[in-house]
Amino acid sequence: MTTPAASPTLATRRVAIAGNPNTGKTTLFNRLTGLSAKVGNYPGVTVESESGEVKLARSGVVTVVDVPGTYSLTARSAEEQIAIQAVCGLHPLERPDAVVLVVDATQLTRNLYLALQIIETDIPLVIALNMVDMLGELGQEIDAAALERELGVRVVPISAQHGEGLDALRVALDEVLASPDRARPGPRWIPSDPRLRADVDAVARELPAIWKLDNPRRRDALALWALLSLDENDELPDAPAKLRETVLARRRAAAADGREIEAEIIQGRYAWIDQRAPKFLRQRASVRESRTDRVDRLLLHPALGFAVFLVVMGLVFQSLFSWADPLIGLIETAVGAVKEQVVSALPPGFFNDLVAEGLIEGVGSVIVFLPQILLLFFFIGVMEDSGYMARVAFLMDRLMKSIGLHGRAFVPMMSGFACAVPAILATRTMERQRDRMLTMMVVPLMTCSARLPVYSLLIAALFPPDRIFGVLPVQGLLMVAMYVFSTLVALIVAAVLGRTLIKGKSVPLLLELPPYRLPHWPSVLAQMWRKTRVFLSEAGTVILACTVAMWLLLSFPRDAQIDERFDAQIAAVNSSLPAGEERDERIAALENERAGEALRSSYGGRLGHFIEPAVAPLGFDWKIGIGLLGAFAAREVFVSTMGVVYGIGEDVDEESVGLRQRIKQEAHADGRPIYTPLVGLALMVFFAIACQCMSTLAVVKRETRSWTWPTFLFVYTGALAWLLSFAVFQGGRLLGFG
Amino acid sequence: MTSLDLLNPGSTARLVSIGGDRAFRCRLMELGLLPGTLVRLVRRVDVGGVLEVEVRGCRLSVRHGEARHVAVEAGA
Known part of the structure; x- marks a missing residue:
């Protein structure tokens, strides 16, 4: 350590961790780096790169970079190319000082194919021979010393799951970094023909x-x-x-x-491995049926397996849909309490409103997603780690392939019924960029829970509580119809986009069905937290900024005349009535009316007027236009925005009788009602399709690393929503409804 | 000689050749499915339209249509 370049503070050494998928590479990475790991992105592609730090006795703090799991360095796409770039340090990635290759001991020969490829690149290498604890069960035995001799690189037996052998791995890595030349064995297989x-x-x-x-x-x-x-x-x-x-x-x-x-190269490498395998691998003949086989006989059973699948998916869905609810309620209550504290602590005025209505509400609208995101990533982590996710893709392949999607798109699509934000984050479980983009473009069409209050309000206000044939409730049927409609639209859009704009060659399905294993809980939790942190720091800031912008739009400019008029009226009520319930009610009514007028005269209100010609053909008036703008903050905000627009106050929900009554009474200048059942239907269709949710757009922006995709999503869903609402409203009128 | 998709569940066969497009062939070969390798058909899952095969102690899923390109010698 005499030259400054060797000092760890000046040049931190980089180690890449590579390996086949399902080898426990992620668990080892989490074990080595602990909580220092961070999620980033590889340049140019939407593939996550995780990196962390590990402290070694001699080399000091070393940066560890996780390479996406791969069976081979061979690549066909920019995403697959990351493996060779990361291992060889091809532009734009830096060359690592050493590679740790995680090898699944239970599938040694296939894993050694990647090992040979990496050895060929002449990078200093340590092999972490993982899952050695599982060998006995399979009747296998590996002589690590013999393997080390044959490959010419260090081989350290470990169990990432149980944390065994990690110290030896750190020592070996330290030695390799100290004298890298001894860890370069030269290629084992060379093209001799x-x-x-x-x-x-x-x-x-x-x-x-x-x-x-x-x-x-x-x-x-x-x-x-x-x-x-x-x-x-x-x-x-x-x-x-x-x-x-x-x-x-x-x-x-x-x-x-x-x-x-190609066959000559691949067969050459495998022939080298197969020839030497007897020296380090012993397989006792005839193994009894493994645990995985017994489990798969149930889980992949044509009937029972499908039933279990439906139960598992039902559980995930239920957790997002209802178990997250109390936590969401808790967050909303806490945000409300903080807001009240701030309102009373700060002097009234612009600053108070900005902090309370803009910033605190904005932070609230970000963290309100946490329960669902954490739950979904917990379930995904468990499914991935246990090996069940591969079976989901397996069972869903035919259905999803028919609409041009990957089998793995099923979980994000289904999660979209709860909320598009965690669902879009969940598209990361798909390897191909094209599959992720296509899934992200259709997930927001699924009927998320934020649409429910809007549907409930409109259905309850505009449709009779009758039953068809005395049994089928009209209102309930309409709700079901909205779910079916949105799902069909999503499937059709996926099929169309997948064959046109987001075309991709159908890739052969070659999924590995890894043995079932108990998830490594700390790793599942660390992963869950890391993904959530990315959401908070990157999508969260956009959502926060949008919330503040929406608040400004709907609160300004403030009309002093309106304030003076209502202040005078309130003063009059105060002096004419004795203190008591009646006075409070009158004042509250005036305050609500003031809020309504203020909103109608705000920029948002003017924008509502401005877009009226665009929404009039759908049967909507400018007040509904304001509601649509408000819904951009979050769809359910439509309900409270309409409450304010109609001067009933913002503390309304879809159950409030006052708001339902008011909706029925709203009339055009000539006395015709604004809300007919047909208008209600057109409005619900609009809500079903338009991606009027800034949080979804913010997450798509973060996940695709571009403004193009969220813009495309916003424009295509907006246009489609308009067209279908137009068809419903005008078509209905032609048929004599409304 | 027959193709992988026509094997009976539970039976083992020796791989003869892989047809289909280049990417598919290369990918299968890199996973260790080479002429002469033993392949066992573990099960067919018709719901998903896929087969589960065992090669080199590893389980893979292959679509019915793609398995048709894999020629095998049964009864090995």
């Missing part, structure tokens, strides 16, 4: 210099990578055209010769 060698050399000459081809092994490894990865329709933006042409030319020439380059 002269024809394949010629292919590799030809491709190596076309590799871009930006990939830092400072050593011949690295160059060979990248040439092999290009030979496997590139083709006519790969989606790898960083690969130069000349390189792709060369790969394609070599492949054509080989095919004319009766050879297949």
